[in-house]
Amino acid sequence: MHPLIAAIREHARQHPGKAALRWRCNDYPYAALEAMIDTRARALQLKGIRAGDVVGFDAAPCLDAVVDTAALWALGASATPITTAASGTLAGNAIRSGAAGFMYPGGDYVRTSVPANPPASSSVKQTNIAALVLPSDPTRTAGSATWLDEEKLQRFVLRAEKRFTLSARTVLGLSTSEQHHSLLDVWAPLAAGGTVDLLTDHGSLQCASLIQHFRETEADLVVADPAFFRRAAVREAVFPQFRDVLVTVYPDSPTRTAMADAFPCAIFHQTDILAGDGTMIDYCPAEFARELPQEL
Known part of the structure:
Protein backbone atom coordinates (compact mmCIF):
# COMPACT_ATOMS: atom_id res chain seq x y z
CA MET A 1 0.00 0.00 0.00
CA ARG A 22 -10.78 22.19 6.34
CA TRP A 23 -12.46 23.34 3.17
CA ARG A 24 -14.94 26.20 2.83
CA CYS A 25 -15.81 26.30 6.54
CA ASN A 26 -16.30 22.53 6.78
CA ASP A 27 -14.09 20.08 8.67
CA TYR A 28 -13.36 16.66 7.15
CA GLU A 150 6.58 6.08 -3.07
CA GLU A 151 10.05 6.03 -1.53
CA LYS A 152 10.83 9.65 -2.45
CA LEU A 153 7.47 10.83 -1.14
CA GLN A 154 7.96 8.98 2.13
CA ARG A 155 11.45 10.45 2.60
CA PHE A 156 10.08 13.92 1.98
CA VAL A 157 7.31 13.42 4.55
CA LEU A 158 9.75 12.15 7.18
CA ARG A 159 12.06 15.15 6.63
CA ALA A 160 9.17 17.61 6.87
CA GLU A 161 7.82 16.03 10.04
CA LYS A 162 11.23 16.03 11.70
CA ARG A 163 11.77 19.70 10.84
CA PHE A 164 8.32 21.14 11.52
CA THR A 165 6.40 18.60 13.67
CA LEU A 166 3.49 18.74 11.23
CA SER A 167 1.55 16.09 13.16
CA ALA A 168 0.74 18.64 15.87
CA ARG A 169 0.05 21.63 13.61
CA THR A 170 -2.38 23.17 11.18
CA VAL A 171 -0.89 24.16 7.82
CA LEU A 172 -2.43 26.65 5.41
CA GLY A 173 -2.73 24.74 2.14
CA LEU A 174 -2.44 27.23 -0.70
CA SER A 175 -0.91 24.90 -3.31
CA THR A 176 -2.93 23.05 -5.93
CA SER A 177 -2.17 19.43 -6.81
CA GLU A 178 0.17 20.15 -9.73
CA GLN A 179 2.37 22.53 -7.73
CA HIS A 180 5.52 21.21 -6.09
CA HIS A 181 4.66 23.14 -2.93
CA SER A 182 1.69 20.81 -2.34
CA LEU A 183 4.21 18.26 -1.08
CA LEU A 184 4.76 20.44 1.97
CA ASP A 185 1.46 22.21 2.58
CA VAL A 186 -0.92 19.34 1.71
CA TRP A 187 0.61 15.87 1.52
CA ALA A 188 3.22 16.01 4.27
CA PRO A 189 0.76 17.30 6.94
CA LEU A 190 -1.84 14.67 6.01
CA ALA A 191 0.74 11.88 6.09
CA ALA A 192 2.00 13.12 9.47
CA GLY A 193 -1.48 13.36 10.99
CA GLY A 194 -1.77 17.14 11.01
CA THR A 195 -4.54 19.39 9.70
CA VAL A 196 -4.60 21.20 6.35
CA ASP A 197 -6.66 24.37 6.08
CA LEU A 198 -7.20 24.06 2.33
CA LEU A 199 -7.27 27.39 0.50
CA THR A 200 -6.35 26.30 -3.00
CA ASP A 201 -9.02 28.57 -4.50
CA HIS A 202 -7.31 31.70 -3.12
CA GLY A 203 -6.76 33.04 -6.64
CA SER A 204 -10.51 33.55 -7.09
CA LEU A 205 -11.05 35.29 -3.73
CA GLN A 206 -11.11 39.01 -3.14
CA CYS A 207 -8.34 40.54 -1.05
CA ALA A 208 -10.65 41.24 1.89
CA SER A 209 -11.73 37.58 2.04
CA LEU A 210 -8.15 36.38 1.81
CA ILE A 211 -6.96 38.66 4.58
CA GLN A 212 -9.85 37.57 6.79
CA HIS A 213 -9.01 33.90 6.22
CA PHE A 214 -5.33 34.47 6.99
CA ARG A 215 -6.30 36.24 10.22
CA GLU A 216 -8.85 33.68 11.38
CA THR A 217 -7.10 30.45 10.41
CA GLU A 218 -5.63 28.19 13.09
CA ALA A 219 -2.68 27.52 10.78
CA ASP A 220 0.77 28.69 11.84
CA LEU A 221 2.79 27.46 8.85
CA VAL A 222 2.43 28.56 5.24
CA VAL A 223 4.31 28.18 1.96
CA ALA A 224 4.15 31.83 0.93
CA ASP A 225 3.39 32.96 -2.60
CA PRO A 226 5.20 36.28 -3.20
CA ALA A 227 2.54 37.28 -5.74
CA PHE A 228 0.00 37.41 -2.90
CA PHE A 229 2.02 40.13 -1.17
CA ARG A 230 2.32 42.25 -4.30
CA ARG A 231 -1.40 42.99 -4.04
CA ALA A 232 -1.74 46.50 -2.62
CA ALA A 233 -4.54 45.67 -0.17
CA VAL A 234 -2.44 42.94 1.46
CA ARG A 235 0.61 45.07 2.19
CA GLU A 236 -0.94 46.59 5.33
CA ALA A 237 -2.10 43.25 6.79
CA VAL A 238 -0.33 41.60 9.74
CA PHE A 239 -0.58 37.89 10.66
CA PRO A 240 1.31 37.43 13.94
CA GLN A 241 0.12 33.86 14.61
CA PHE A 242 2.32 32.31 11.90
CA ARG A 243 5.50 30.68 13.23
CA ASP A 244 7.02 29.38 9.98
CA VAL A 245 6.94 30.82 6.47
CA LEU A 246 8.54 28.83 3.65
CA VAL A 247 9.79 30.65 0.59
CA THR A 248 10.59 28.69 -2.57
CA VAL A 249 10.65 31.64 -5.00
CA TYR A 250 12.82 34.39 -3.58
CA PRO A 251 11.01 37.74 -4.07
CA ASP A 252 12.29 41.22 -4.82
CA SER A 253 13.20 43.65 -2.04
CA PRO A 254 9.82 45.48 -1.70
CA THR A 255 7.98 42.15 -1.55
CA ARG A 256 10.41 40.77 1.04
CA THR A 257 9.76 43.85 3.18
CA ALA A 258 5.99 43.41 2.86
CA MET A 259 6.26 39.72 3.80
CA ALA A 260 8.51 40.46 6.78
CA ASP A 261 5.98 43.03 8.00
CA ALA A 262 3.07 40.64 7.47
CA PHE A 263 4.69 37.80 9.48
CA PRO A 264 6.55 39.62 12.29
CA CYS A 265 6.74 36.56 14.59
CA ALA A 266 7.73 33.94 12.00
CA ILE A 267 10.96 32.30 10.95
CA PHE A 268 11.43 32.49 7.18
CA HIS A 269 12.84 29.38 5.52
CA GLN A 270 14.40 29.64 2.07
CA THR A 271 14.10 26.17 0.59
CA ASP A 272 14.13 24.12 -2.57
CA ILE A 273 11.13 21.80 -2.18
CA LEU A 274 12.73 19.08 -4.31
CA ALA A 275 16.25 19.28 -2.88
CA GLY A 276 17.32 15.77 -2.01
CA ASP A 277 18.86 16.77 1.30
CA GLY A 278 16.08 19.12 2.39
CA THR A 279 18.47 22.09 2.68
CA MET A 280 16.99 25.25 4.21
CA ILE A 281 18.35 28.66 5.14
CA ASP A 282 16.56 30.37 8.02
CA TYR A 283 16.02 34.10 8.57
CA CYS A 284 14.29 36.23 11.17
CA PRO A 285 11.90 38.80 9.58
CA ALA A 286 14.49 41.63 9.68
CA GLU A 287 17.14 39.45 8.02
CA PHE A 288 14.68 38.25 5.40
CA ALA A 289 13.76 41.83 4.49
CA ARG A 290 17.35 42.88 3.82
CA GLU A 291 19.22 39.70 2.80
CA LEU A 292 19.77 38.57 -0.77
CA PRO A 293 18.97 34.91 -1.56
CA GLN A 294 21.73 32.43 -0.84
CA GLU A 295 22.73 29.44 -2.91
CA LEU A 296 21.09 26.25 -1.63
Whole structure:
Protein backbone atom coordinates (compact mmCIF):
# COMPACT_ATOMS: atom_id res chain seq x y z
CA MET A 1 0.00 0.00 0.00
CA HIS A 2 1.17 3.53 -0.77
CA PRO A 3 2.81 4.92 2.41
CA LEU A 4 0.76 8.13 2.36
CA ILE A 5 -2.50 6.17 2.06
CA ALA A 6 -1.35 3.79 4.79
CA ALA A 7 -0.62 6.80 7.02
CA ILE A 8 -4.07 8.32 6.42
CA ARG A 9 -5.71 4.98 7.23
CA GLU A 10 -3.70 4.71 10.44
CA HIS A 11 -4.67 8.24 11.49
CA ALA A 12 -8.32 7.41 10.72
CA ARG A 13 -8.07 4.36 12.98
CA GLN A 14 -6.31 6.11 15.86
CA HIS A 15 -7.88 9.58 15.64
CA PRO A 16 -11.04 9.24 13.52
CA GLY A 17 -12.51 12.57 14.64
CA LYS A 18 -9.40 14.70 14.16
CA ALA A 19 -9.73 17.24 11.34
CA ALA A 20 -7.66 16.24 8.32
CA LEU A 21 -8.91 18.92 5.94
CA ARG A 22 -10.78 22.19 6.34
CA TRP A 23 -12.46 23.34 3.17
CA ARG A 24 -14.94 26.20 2.83
CA CYS A 25 -15.81 26.30 6.54
CA ASN A 26 -16.30 22.53 6.78
CA ASP A 27 -14.09 20.08 8.67
CA TYR A 28 -13.36 16.66 7.15
CA PRO A 29 -12.02 14.28 9.85
CA TYR A 30 -9.54 11.56 8.98
CA ALA A 31 -12.32 8.93 9.09
CA ALA A 32 -14.34 10.93 6.56
CA LEU A 33 -11.29 11.51 4.35
CA GLU A 34 -10.53 7.79 4.34
CA ALA A 35 -14.13 7.03 3.36
CA MET A 36 -14.01 9.61 0.55
CA ILE A 37 -10.78 8.14 -0.78
CA ASP A 38 -12.16 4.58 -0.66
CA THR A 39 -15.40 5.57 -2.41
CA ARG A 40 -13.52 7.43 -5.13
CA ALA A 41 -11.02 4.57 -5.56
CA ARG A 42 -13.83 2.03 -6.06
CA ALA A 43 -15.47 4.28 -8.65
CA LEU A 44 -12.19 4.72 -10.53
CA GLN A 45 -11.52 0.99 -10.43
CA LEU A 46 -14.91 0.33 -12.02
CA LYS A 47 -13.99 2.79 -14.78
CA GLY A 48 -10.94 0.69 -15.67
CA ILE A 49 -8.05 2.28 -13.79
CA ARG A 50 -5.60 -0.31 -12.54
CA ALA A 51 -2.30 -0.53 -10.69
CA GLY A 52 0.61 0.83 -12.70
CA ASP A 53 -1.49 3.26 -14.77
CA VAL A 54 -0.34 6.87 -15.06
CA VAL A 55 -3.56 8.88 -14.95
CA GLY A 56 -3.96 12.55 -15.83
CA PHE A 57 -6.74 14.59 -14.27
CA ASP A 58 -7.84 18.20 -14.02
CA ALA A 59 -6.06 19.70 -11.00
CA ALA A 60 -8.80 22.18 -10.19
CA PRO A 61 -8.27 24.20 -6.97
CA CYS A 62 -10.71 22.19 -4.87
CA LEU A 63 -11.06 19.33 -2.41
CA ASP A 64 -11.82 16.84 -5.21
CA ALA A 65 -8.30 17.12 -6.62
CA VAL A 66 -6.83 16.02 -3.28
CA VAL A 67 -9.23 13.07 -3.06
CA ASP A 68 -8.58 12.08 -6.71
CA THR A 69 -4.82 11.99 -6.16
CA ALA A 70 -5.14 9.88 -3.02
CA ALA A 71 -7.66 7.53 -4.66
CA LEU A 72 -5.26 6.87 -7.54
CA TRP A 73 -2.49 6.05 -5.06
CA ALA A 74 -4.87 3.72 -3.21
CA LEU A 75 -5.30 1.79 -6.46
CA GLY A 76 -1.55 1.64 -7.08
CA ALA A 77 -1.84 4.10 -9.98
CA SER A 78 0.24 7.22 -10.51
CA ALA A 79 -1.36 10.66 -10.41
CA THR A 80 -0.56 13.33 -13.00
CA PRO A 81 -2.33 16.58 -12.01
CA ILE A 82 -2.89 18.80 -15.05
CA THR A 83 -3.93 22.45 -15.16
CA THR A 84 -6.03 22.99 -18.26
CA ALA A 85 -6.76 26.66 -17.65
CA ALA A 86 -3.28 27.72 -18.74
CA SER A 87 -3.03 26.08 -22.16
CA GLY A 88 -4.23 23.08 -24.09
CA THR A 89 -6.91 20.51 -23.38
CA LEU A 90 -6.93 17.87 -20.67
CA ALA A 91 -6.65 15.10 -23.25
CA GLY A 92 -3.80 16.77 -25.11
CA ASN A 93 -1.81 17.48 -21.97
CA ALA A 94 -2.39 13.96 -20.66
CA ILE A 95 -1.12 12.41 -23.89
CA ARG A 96 1.94 14.69 -23.96
CA SER A 97 2.73 13.68 -20.38
CA GLY A 98 2.69 10.00 -21.35
CA ALA A 99 -0.35 9.16 -19.24
CA ALA A 100 -2.21 5.89 -19.80
CA GLY A 101 -5.48 7.79 -19.61
CA PHE A 102 -7.20 10.87 -18.26
CA MET A 103 -10.22 11.64 -16.10
CA TYR A 104 -12.74 14.29 -16.94
CA PRO A 105 -14.03 16.41 -14.01
CA GLY A 106 -17.37 14.58 -14.25
CA GLY A 107 -15.63 11.29 -13.52
CA ASP A 108 -15.41 9.69 -16.97
CA TYR A 109 -12.11 7.93 -17.67
CA VAL A 110 -10.65 7.67 -21.16
CA ARG A 111 -7.69 5.38 -21.84
CA THR A 112 -5.14 6.60 -24.38
CA SER A 113 -3.15 4.54 -26.85
CA VAL A 114 0.08 6.01 -25.51
CA PRO A 115 2.08 3.63 -23.29
CA ALA A 116 2.68 5.06 -19.83
CA ASN A 117 6.38 5.42 -19.14
CA PRO A 118 8.22 7.39 -16.48
CA PRO A 119 10.36 10.31 -17.70
CA ALA A 120 13.75 9.39 -19.09
CA SER A 121 15.44 11.18 -16.20
CA SER A 122 13.57 9.08 -13.63
CA SER A 123 15.34 6.43 -11.60
CA VAL A 124 12.12 4.39 -11.46
CA LYS A 125 12.59 1.00 -13.09
CA GLN A 126 9.35 -0.81 -12.38
CA THR A 127 6.03 0.23 -13.91
CA ASN A 128 3.68 -0.97 -11.17
CA ILE A 129 4.35 1.90 -8.80
CA ALA A 130 2.14 4.64 -7.39
CA ALA A 131 3.85 7.98 -7.93
CA LEU A 132 3.14 11.69 -8.17
CA VAL A 133 4.12 13.06 -11.57
CA LEU A 134 4.56 16.84 -11.48
CA PRO A 135 5.44 19.25 -14.29
CA SER A 136 8.89 20.78 -14.38
CA ASP A 137 9.39 23.28 -11.58
CA PRO A 138 9.72 26.71 -13.25
CA THR A 139 12.11 27.81 -10.48
CA ARG A 140 14.57 25.06 -11.36
CA THR A 141 16.49 24.16 -14.49
CA ALA A 142 14.05 23.29 -17.23
CA GLY A 143 13.65 19.62 -17.89
CA SER A 144 11.25 16.71 -17.88
CA ALA A 145 8.51 16.16 -15.35
CA THR A 146 9.37 15.26 -11.77
CA TRP A 147 8.57 11.63 -10.99
CA LEU A 148 8.17 11.17 -7.23
CA ASP A 149 7.79 7.50 -6.39
CA GLU A 150 6.58 6.08 -3.07
CA GLU A 151 10.05 6.03 -1.53
CA LYS A 152 10.83 9.65 -2.45
CA LEU A 153 7.47 10.83 -1.14
CA GLN A 154 7.96 8.98 2.13
CA ARG A 155 11.45 10.45 2.60
CA PHE A 156 10.08 13.92 1.98
CA VAL A 157 7.31 13.42 4.55
CA LEU A 158 9.75 12.15 7.18
CA ARG A 159 12.06 15.15 6.63
CA ALA A 160 9.17 17.61 6.87
CA GLU A 161 7.82 16.03 10.04
CA LYS A 162 11.23 16.03 11.70
CA ARG A 163 11.77 19.70 10.84
CA PHE A 164 8.32 21.14 11.52
CA THR A 165 6.40 18.60 13.67
CA LEU A 166 3.49 18.74 11.23
CA SER A 167 1.55 16.09 13.16
CA ALA A 168 0.74 18.64 15.87
CA ARG A 169 0.05 21.63 13.61
CA THR A 170 -2.38 23.17 11.18
CA VAL A 171 -0.89 24.16 7.82
CA LEU A 172 -2.43 26.65 5.41
CA GLY A 173 -2.73 24.74 2.14
CA LEU A 174 -2.44 27.23 -0.70
CA SER A 175 -0.91 24.90 -3.31
CA THR A 176 -2.93 23.05 -5.93
CA SER A 177 -2.17 19.43 -6.81
CA GLU A 178 0.17 20.15 -9.73
CA GLN A 179 2.37 22.53 -7.73
CA HIS A 180 5.52 21.21 -6.09
CA HIS A 181 4.66 23.14 -2.93
CA SER A 182 1.69 20.81 -2.34
CA LEU A 183 4.21 18.26 -1.08
CA LEU A 184 4.76 20.44 1.97
CA ASP A 185 1.46 22.21 2.58
CA VAL A 186 -0.92 19.34 1.71
CA TRP A 187 0.61 15.87 1.52
CA ALA A 188 3.22 16.01 4.27
CA PRO A 189 0.76 17.30 6.94
CA LEU A 190 -1.84 14.67 6.01
CA ALA A 191 0.74 11.88 6.09
CA ALA A 192 2.00 13.12 9.47
CA GLY A 193 -1.48 13.36 10.99
CA GLY A 194 -1.77 17.14 11.01
CA THR A 195 -4.54 19.39 9.70
CA VAL A 196 -4.60 21.20 6.35
CA ASP A 197 -6.66 24.37 6.08
CA LEU A 198 -7.20 24.06 2.33
CA LEU A 199 -7.27 27.39 0.50
CA THR A 200 -6.35 26.30 -3.00
CA ASP A 201 -9.02 28.57 -4.50
CA HIS A 202 -7.31 31.70 -3.12
CA GLY A 203 -6.76 33.04 -6.64
CA SER A 204 -10.51 33.55 -7.09
CA LEU A 205 -11.05 35.29 -3.73
CA GLN A 206 -11.11 39.01 -3.14
CA CYS A 207 -8.34 40.54 -1.05
CA ALA A 208 -10.65 41.24 1.89
CA SER A 209 -11.73 37.58 2.04
CA LEU A 210 -8.15 36.38 1.81
CA ILE A 211 -6.96 38.66 4.58
CA GLN A 212 -9.85 37.57 6.79
CA HIS A 213 -9.01 33.90 6.22
CA PHE A 214 -5.33 34.47 6.99
CA ARG A 215 -6.30 36.24 10.22
CA GLU A 216 -8.85 33.68 11.38
CA THR A 217 -7.10 30.45 10.41
CA GLU A 218 -5.63 28.19 13.09
CA ALA A 219 -2.68 27.52 10.78
CA ASP A 220 0.77 28.69 11.84
CA LEU A 221 2.79 27.46 8.85
CA VAL A 222 2.43 28.56 5.24
CA VAL A 223 4.31 28.18 1.96
CA ALA A 224 4.15 31.83 0.93
CA ASP A 225 3.39 32.96 -2.60
CA PRO A 226 5.20 36.28 -3.20
CA ALA A 227 2.54 37.28 -5.74
CA PHE A 228 0.00 37.41 -2.90
CA PHE A 229 2.02 40.13 -1.17
CA ARG A 230 2.32 42.25 -4.30
CA ARG A 231 -1.40 42.99 -4.04
CA ALA A 232 -1.74 46.50 -2.62
CA ALA A 233 -4.54 45.67 -0.17
CA VAL A 234 -2.44 42.94 1.46
CA ARG A 235 0.61 45.07 2.19
CA GLU A 236 -0.94 46.59 5.33
CA ALA A 237 -2.10 43.25 6.79
CA VAL A 238 -0.33 41.60 9.74
CA PHE A 239 -0.58 37.89 10.66
CA PRO A 240 1.31 37.43 13.94
CA GLN A 241 0.12 33.86 14.61
CA PHE A 242 2.32 32.31 11.90
CA ARG A 243 5.50 30.68 13.23
CA ASP A 244 7.02 29.38 9.98
CA VAL A 245 6.94 30.82 6.47
CA LEU A 246 8.54 28.83 3.65
CA VAL A 247 9.79 30.65 0.59
CA THR A 248 10.59 28.69 -2.57
CA VAL A 249 10.65 31.64 -5.00
CA TYR A 250 12.82 34.39 -3.58
CA PRO A 251 11.01 37.74 -4.07
CA ASP A 252 12.29 41.22 -4.82
CA SER A 253 13.20 43.65 -2.04
CA PRO A 254 9.82 45.48 -1.70
CA THR A 255 7.98 42.15 -1.55
CA ARG A 256 10.41 40.77 1.04
CA THR A 257 9.76 43.85 3.18
CA ALA A 258 5.99 43.41 2.86
CA MET A 259 6.26 39.72 3.80
CA ALA A 260 8.51 40.46 6.78
CA ASP A 261 5.98 43.03 8.00
CA ALA A 262 3.07 40.64 7.47
CA PHE A 263 4.69 37.80 9.48
CA PRO A 264 6.55 39.62 12.29
CA CYS A 265 6.74 36.56 14.59
CA ALA A 266 7.73 33.94 12.00
CA ILE A 267 10.96 32.30 10.95
CA PHE A 268 11.43 32.49 7.18
CA HIS A 269 12.84 29.38 5.52
CA GLN A 270 14.40 29.64 2.07
CA THR A 271 14.10 26.17 0.59
CA ASP A 272 14.13 24.12 -2.57
CA ILE A 273 11.13 21.80 -2.18
CA LEU A 274 12.73 19.08 -4.31
CA ALA A 275 16.25 19.28 -2.88
CA GLY A 276 17.32 15.77 -2.01
CA ASP A 277 18.86 16.77 1.30
CA GLY A 278 16.08 19.12 2.39
CA THR A 279 18.47 22.09 2.68
CA MET A 280 16.99 25.25 4.21
CA ILE A 281 18.35 28.66 5.14
CA ASP A 282 16.56 30.37 8.02
CA TYR A 283 16.02 34.10 8.57
CA CYS A 284 14.29 36.23 11.17
CA PRO A 285 11.90 38.80 9.58
CA ALA A 286 14.49 41.63 9.68
CA GLU A 287 17.14 39.45 8.02
CA PHE A 288 14.68 38.25 5.40
CA ALA A 289 13.76 41.83 4.49
CA ARG A 290 17.35 42.88 3.82
CA GLU A 291 19.22 39.70 2.80
CA LEU A 292 19.77 38.57 -0.77
CA PRO A 293 18.97 34.91 -1.56
CA GLN A 294 21.73 32.43 -0.84
CA GLU A 295 22.73 29.44 -2.91
CA LEU A 296 21.09 26.25 -1.63
